[in-house]
Amino acid sequence: MARAGLTAERLAVAGAELADEAGFDGVTVSELARRFGVKDASLYSHVKNLRELRQRVTLYAAGEFIDSIAAAIAGRAGKDALVAFADAYRAYALAHPGRYAATQHQVDPELLVGTTVLARTVDTTYGMLRAYGLTEPDLTDAVRLLRSTFHGYIALEAEGGFGHPREVQRSWDRGVQALHVLLEHWPRSEEGEKDDD
Amino acid sequence: MARAGLTAERLAVAGAELADEAGFDGVTVSELARRFGVKDASLYSHVKNLRELRQRVTLYAAGEFIDSIAAAIAGRAGKDALVAFADAYRAYALAHPGRYAATQHQVDPELLVGTTVLARTVDTTYGMLRAYGLTEPDLTDAVRLLRSTFHGYIALEAEGGFGHPREVQRSWDRGVQALHVLLEHWPRSEEGEKDDD
DNA sequence: CAGACAAACCTAGGGGCCCTAGGTTTTCGC
DNA sequence: GCGAAAACCTAGGGCCCCTAGGTTTGTCTG
Numbered sequence: 001m002a003r004a005g006l007t008a009e010r011l012a013v014a015g016a017e018l019a020d021e022a023g024f025d026g027v028t029v030s031e032l033a034r035r036f037g038v039k040d041a042s043l044y045s046h047v048k049n050l051r052e053l054r055q056r057v058t059l060y061a062a063g064e065f066i067d068s069i070a071a072a073i074a075g076r077a078g079k080d081a082l083v084a085f086a087d088a089y090r091a092y093a094l095a096h097p098g099r100y101a102a103t104q105h106q107v108d109p110e111l112l113v114g115t116t117v118l119a120r121t122v123d124t125t126y127g128m129l130r131a132y133g134l135t136e137p138d139l140t141d142a143v144r145l146l147r148s149t150f151h152g153y154i155a156l157e158a159e160g161g162f163g164h165p166r167e168v169q170r171s172w173d174r175g176v177q178a179l180h181v182l183l184e185h186w187p188r189s190e191e192g193e194k195d196d197d
Numbered sequence: 198m199a200r201a202g203l204t205a206e207r208l209a210v211a212g213a214e215l216a217d218e219a220g221f222d223g224v225t226v227s228e229l230a231r232r233f234g235v236k237d238a239s240l241y242s243h244v245k246n247l248r249e250l251r252q253r254v255t256l257y258a259a260g261e262f263i264d265s266i267a268a269a270i271a272g273r274a275g276k277d278a279l280v281a282f283a284d285a286y287r288a289y290a291l292a293h294p295g296r297y298a299a300t301q302h303q304v305d306p307e308l309l310v311g312t313t314v315l316a317r318t319v320d321t322t323y324g325m326l327r328a329y330g331l332t333e334p335d336l337t338d339a340v341r342l343l344r345s346t347f348h349g350y351i352a353l354e355a356e357g358g359f360g361h362p363r364e365v366q367r368s369w370d371r372g373v374q375a376l377h378v379l380l381e382h383w384p385r386s387e388e389g390e391k392d393d394d
Numbered sequence: 395c396a397g398a399c400a401a402a403c404c405t406a407g408g409g410g411c412c413c414t415a416g417g418t419t420t421t422c423g424c
Numbered sequence: 425g426c427g428a429a430a431a432c433c434t435a436g437g438g439c440c441c442c443t444a445g446g447t448t449t450g451t452c453t454g
Contacts, residue, residue, distance in 0.1 A: 003419095004431085041434085044414080049412075106356055141368045152349025153341070155301065156348065178338075182376075237440080
């Protein structure tokens, strides 16, 4: 009988789909095996264990995620870029909740060698902020604040922590608006602040 | 032989401790039974299933959490209150990672009847912002933004998404500082903005 | 104080999941 | 066509969740 043609890569893709259907916790060796019409033991030739399987899903989703954001902010700067970034971020997270959840997990360094996801993510994020003219260490602080806010918003929304969807959309817009104002009024760290303490 | 004296409440407390040691995913019926020197089947007299057990942990942790924050901001207002809120928030999350993780999960409404956790949380949060003089719907938007930012920051920090701990502390301080500025410059929603669209 | 009754706890067992060890079949390069 | 690597399988152990139904413990009551 025809073989399923398993690959670590194909498992990651199927795992990403599964994640959107069943949550990141729902990506499981046995369910994935079931979908490929294969015994669960067969997956262990391509993947060390469940942990690695999930990390591959994370890696795959993170690539998709940052690419869709990069596409959205291409050719934009300043507030335009911020809004595009934010909207693309949220759109992906809402369209692919499981994949997005995957991106929030750590990946072992050894699995990262040879990939550019990390670098792309950093470049895209810092690039989006360029027009605000922040310099280190403010830039890093601002990036952290933005990542935190976006992630926190999506996490709360996904968890049902908010009310009406329409309302959430407007709150999000106003939150992004507020972040724009914040970036323009960013409290600089020049005076009376030690850099390494 | 002496009975263990199990209770839904005692299970929740023990579950909270277990969560800090083994993560929220680590709170498990069998491990908890082991700690009480009891067979796992025995827990099902006090708790419907694993799901309910974890929700009780969530509820317990959420109470602890909001109480420690409320204590921290008592008698403060404006920026003082904001900073106290933020620091208490992060301190609890770092001291009790598992409990904090628990607070981010949903609880079935039926389990909420008779408790005041939700109301206390809302009151404390809105109270903290009172001095900034925001009115609805800006107030709700601001609360959402703050919750998001705080949660996002802790989530990223816990996940190891940041670098050096010292650095994170300073970034956090500056982030809170920035949020204070933001609240003072909050873009009001009076003009040119539809309320229900 | 004895019996009754309701908790509290137990044994037995089914099903699901992860993972290992070692065997069989397919595929592919030579 | 043949040998070897790769793909897949069977068998089985261990852990976990959960149910059904029995036994023990404590408490309440007459």
